[in-house]
Amino acid sequence: MESGQVRTVAPSYLGWSIFNTLCCCLPLGVAAIVCSCRVQNATALGDSTRAADASRTAKMLNVIGLVCGIILIIIIVAIQATSKH
Template sequence: MEGGQSRAVSPSYLGWSIFNTLCCCLPLGIAAIVCSCKAQNANAVGDSAAAGDASRTAKILNIIGLVCGIILIIIVVALRAVQ
């Protein structure tokens, strides 16, 4: 058994970022993809602090993008129902 420390791998949320880009909010989705890639790259080189920060930012952008997308869908459906 090796004496090396195990490092925590931060999630990248790349799948969620791609979904948000395609279905919810394009600008926030693209920003989330960039942060997701930064998290993956930081995980690959072992920089857990940078990976954690990029992962947290990607998650926040994805949540905001999803909420904006849902609100936009509700507005569009409401406007269609009124017409």
């Protein structure tokens, strides 16, 4: 690498992906974990373009998974609150 170049590292969002898998939305969380691993592999190989693409995908899957999990929790709480007499 030349002295004037700065290499940015794309975030992998692996911790967030694991949280989403365990607490929010299993299918989207697993897909996010796969993308997070792709980020780490691409970064290790020095492929910053592929790492950035996988990072964006992992972030998007995590956001969607978190929103789905929150909506599901709200629905469950609403059903529980209305079913008690």
